[in-house]
Amino acid sequence: MSDDIAEHYRQIISALGEDPSREGLRDTPKRAAKAMQFLNAGYTQSLDEIINGAVFESQTDEMVLVKDIELYSMCEHHLLPFIGKCHIAYLPNGKVLGLSKFARIVDMFARRMQIQENLTRQIAEAVQDVTQAKGVAVVIEARHLCMMMRGVEKQNSSMTSSVMLGAFRKNQATRQEFLMLIS
Ligand SMILES: Nc1nc2c(ncn2[C@@H]2O[C@H](COP(=O)(O)OP(=O)(O)OP(=O)(O)O)[C@@H](O)[C@H]2O)c(=O)[nH]1
Numbered sequence: 001m002s003d004d005i006a007e008h009y010r011q012i013i014s015a016l017g018e019d020p021s022r023e024g025l026r027d028t029p030k031r032a033a034k035a036m037q038f039l040n041a042g043y044t045q046s047l048d049e050i051i052n053g054a055v056f057e058s059q060t061d062e063m064v065l066v067k068d069i070e071l072y073s074m075c076e077h078h079l080l081p082f083i084g085k086c087h088i089a090y091l092p093n094g095k096v097l098g099l100s101k102f103a104r105i106v107d108m109f110a111r112r113m114q115i116q117e118n119l120t121r122q123i124a125e126a127v128q129d130v131t132q133a134k135g136v137a138v139v140i141e142a143r144h145l146c147m148m149m150r151g152v153e154k155q156n157s158s159m160t161s162s163v164m165l166g167a168f169r170k171n172q173a174t175r176q177e178f179l180m181l182i183s
């Protein structure tokens, strides 16, 4: 599979007018294939596998917030990166999730091709699924290279997307508390 991807990169380099056999580019198809596979490793992972049973009983019923999880993904339209941070909050319902698992959930979905809005929803639904929480909130703030280095070439705009489930959707005070904590 890696060889396959490398061969396609070799053809792309050639079609772009470069010589893929010149010294500096000789190993580039292989490197690019490896990098692309890493950036899309989410397709080879599953929620069960990354959670690895790290869901613990707890009677806490206060909001838990994991803030500023850095995020690197690629938009499915241009295969160019979007980069930003993700905030995840939930209201436990007898169970809490291992802290590192929030970052693992973000990475698993971020390392697939998609748009930011869908990524936000996938993360929220995964946290809900795993914790059976009373509510889950996810906000992603990101800058899209497809808007910066090409196309409209706007360097300072960023996009914020959010998904609120359960109590965060129904209860204004809960939502406000979350938004205040991440602001
Ligand atoms: N909503 C949303 N749009 C995205 C995301 N990533 C890229 N896009 C947009 O997807 C759209 C694709 O538009 P097209 O007109 O088909 O493609 P294009 O000609 O390359 O568009 P321009 O970027 O405007 O040059 C653009 O408006 C992008 O800004 C994302 O995560 N969410």
Ligand SMILES: [Zn+2]
Pocket: 075, 076, 077, 078, 079, 080, 144, 146, 147
């Ligand atoms: Zn794009």
